Amino acid sequence: MHIVAGYNTDHGSIRLIQQFRLYHLSRPAVKKWRAVRHGTPYQLDSTDQWILDNLQDDKLVAVDCAGWYFQEFNINTICLESDLLSKRYFSECYVEPDIFTHKPTYIPDDQMVVFKYPWFLKYASLEQFVNFLTTWVQSTTVLNFNSSLIQHNHLKFSLLDLVKDQVDLNIQIINNQLWKLSL
Numbered sequence: 001m002h003i004v005a006g007y008n009t010d011h012g013s014i015r016l017i018q019q020f021r022l023y024h025l026s027r028p029a030v031k032k033w034r035a036v037r038h039g040t041p042y043q044l045d046s047t048d049q050w051i052l053d054n055l056q057d058d059k060l061v062a063v064d065c066a067g068w069y070f071q072e073f074n075i076n077t078i079c080l081e082s083d084l085l086s087k088r089y090f091s092e093c094y095v096e097p098d099i100f101t102h103k104p105t106y107i108p109d110d111q112m113v114v115f116k117y118p119w120f121l122k123y124a125s126l127e128q129f130v131n132f133l134t135t136w137v138q139s140t141t142v143l144n145f146n147s148s149l150i151q152h153n154h155l156k157f158s159l160l161d162l163v164k165d166q167v168d169l170n171i172q173i174i175n176n177q178l179w180k181l182s183l
Contacts, residue, residue: 055075068089
């Protein structure tokens with residue numbers, strides 16, 4: 001049995017159908033977007049609705065969440081993905097395999113950046129999470145993630161308190177899984 005360490009690094013030994021399944025599992029918006037192509041209207045979740053309600057201008061950067069569906073709402077969207085399979089669905093997206101550790105220079109610093117359940121934050125250590133925040137938060141950043149998957153002492157410390165001690169960011173918690181961060 002072959003154990004997959006990461007589906008973005010070991011494509012050679014994984015069949016194409018398995019790559020697509022893993023891609024769809026990490027980006028549930030793709031399934032809803034594909035239904036739109038067959039006439040079904042796109043159903044916004046609460047995070048999408050919050051983003052649309054709080055977007056300052058009509059520009060957005062969607063990172064690793066198949067966020068090209070925001071263009072259907074007349075929002076100028078830059079899509080950045082870590083998997084080359086995204087090009088099969090949306091040819092205009094940028095593909096960067098190392099999103100977790102660096103922010104590309106072509107991403108504007110004045111646009112809202114959206115992360116929806118990024119796969120690279122699952123089981124990240126607190127140090128990795130803080131490094132990610134210091135790298136990416138240059139403008140308003142919306143982070144939709146499961147904070148209980150960040151490795152820290154859940155019983156003794158709150159993740160928000162630990163992060164606030166290590167970074168100088170304005171952190172607003174919208175709900176249990178949605179953070180708004182800015183400088």
